[in-house]
Amino acid sequence: MDELxxxxxxxxxxxQELPKLSFGDIYKMLLKKSSSIVKWIFYISIAExxxxxxxxxxxxxxxxxxxDDIGLHNILVAINVVNxxxxxxxxxxxxxxxxxxxxTDSVKELMGNILRTRKTVKYFVIYNVTTSVLLIVGxxxxxxxxxxxxxxxxxxDYGIANISQERFMKMFFSIQILFGIVMIGFVLxxxxxxxxxxxRRLHKNYKELEKIEF
Amino acid sequence: xxxxxxxxxxxxxxxxxxxxxxxxxxxxxDSDAHNDLFQEITIQLWRAYPKFRGDSKFSTWMYRVALNTxxxxxxxxxxxxxxxxxxxxxxxISSEPYDDTAEQQLKLMYSAVKDxxxxxxxxxxxxLEDKNYREISDTLGITEVxxxxxxxxxKEKLRTILNP
Numbered sequence: 001m002d003e004l005x006x007x008x009x010x011x012x013x014x015x016q017e018l019p020k021l022s023f024g025d026i027y028k029m030l031l032k033k034s035s036s037i038v039k040w041i042f043y044i045s046i047a048e049x050x051x052x053x054x055x056x057x058x059x060x061x062x063x064x065x066x067x068d069d070i071g072l073h074n075i076l077v078a079i080n081v082v083n084x085x086x087x088x089x090x091x092x093x094x095x096x097x098x099x100x101x102x103x104t105d106s107v108k109e110l111m112g113n114i115l116r117t118r119k120t121v122k123y124f125v126i127y128n129v130t131t132s133v134l135l136i137v138g139x140x141x142x143x144x145x146x147x148x149x150x151x152x153x154x155x156x157d158y159g160i161a162n163i164s165q166e167r168f169m170k171m172f173f174s175i176q177i178l179f180g181i182v183m184i185g186f187v188l189x190x191x192x193x194x195x196x197x198x199x200r201r202l203h204k205n206y207k208e209l210e211k212i213e214f
Numbered sequence: 215x216x217x218x219x220x221x222x223x224x225x226x227x228x229x230x231x232x233x234x235x236x237x238x239x240x241x242x243x244d245s246d247a248h249n250d251l252f253q254e255i256t257i258q259l260w261r262a263y264p265k266f267r268g269d270s271k272f273s274t275w276m277y278r279v280a281l282n283t284x285x286x287x288x289x290x291x292x293x294x295x296x297x298x299x300x301x302x303x304x305x306x307i308s309s310e311p312y313d314d315t316a317e318q319q320l321k322l323m324y325s326a327v328k329d330x331x332x333x334x335x336x337x338x339x340x341x342l343e344d345k346n347y348r349e350i351s352d353t354l355g356i357t358e359v360x361x362x363x364x365x366x367x368x369k370e371k372l373r374t375i376l377n378p
Contacts, residue, residue: 003323003376004341004369010320011236011342018235021252026231027224029256 042094069153125191136180241284258283285332326375
């Protein structure tokens with residue numbers, strides 16, 4: 001196998017062409033593992049806001065017309081504005097965490113940053129799940145208190161006839177409750193999967209750092 | 215005490231980094247992937263370092279851990295999972311290591327080696343590193359006979375690739 005022998009000779013004479021990392025470069029690598037996870041948290045939070053915005057654009061007009069008719073328009077706009085502001089604030093926090101973690105160069109500081117990031121994510125998830133639950137429950141309480149209007153617009157907008165108000169409302173709320181549970185389940189599952197995985201990895205890194213430090 | 219451990223580890227890795235670079239070069243195709251793999255190997259080495267008792271040479275132990283990492287990471291990257299990166303550490307590396315050699319055969323040989331499966335590649339790598347079969351078998355955790363048989367098969371494989 002002449003070529004392999006030739007390659008072997010070449011192989012050994014080519015060592016000086018290899019990259020050279022300094023002590024500091026290698027040392028930094030021991031710390032850098034967490035920064036990519038935090039970066040992903042930042043990216044995913046942005047992807048999320050884009051996703052919800054797109055979803056809001058896809059909601060059929062009839063549905064928005066219904067909430068307008070029954071007098072929810074202003075309050076929904078207000079909730080949306082507040083929600084975007086809070087969301088934006090969290091994205092800013094994620095970005096700051098990411099910047100901080102990628103410029104850290106001591107193990108102790110890095111551990112502090114990991115803890116801070118985990119906390120931010122936790123609050124973010126709590127905020128999102130709580131607002132989803134509150135929104136769904138709140139809207140349904142509103143519907144419940146205004147059953148007459150809901151029934152009137154529903155029958156007008158969708159041409160539902162031949163059904164008593166009592167029976168209609170029963171059906172309406174059953175669907176609402178079912179839909180609400182599915183929605184919240186979806187939100188919980190989403191956060192559990194996406195952020196759960198990232199947080200677990202961060203935690204693992206943290207434990208490893210702990211071993212280095214103590 | 216742990217600072218000391220950290221420093222002795224980094225110093226030893228710095229001294230022996232060529233081994234890791236060569237593995238990265240063989241198992242990846244561009245400098246980003248090279249850097250990723252280098253970092254991953256560094257972290258795996260550091261994780262395993264407390265278990266390194268010094269009953270073998272640091273470099274021998276490094277071959278084993280680094281190749282294992284390259285092989286498992288290589289498998290993972292085929293499913294295109296990529297979560298690692300690192301900034302601040304930059305170095306240049308030519309994507310065609312033997313570009314300037316006139317010998318076309320050598321280039322072909324090198325790309326044939328790069329096309330081997332990850333385990334065979336590990337064997338060829340150790341062979342190129344001038345390890346004897348005893349060392350190869352130790353590093354890869356196979357018997358010496360098995361290493362010889364495998365190496366012969368790989369040579370056969372390379373021969374048919376180069377001279378179809």
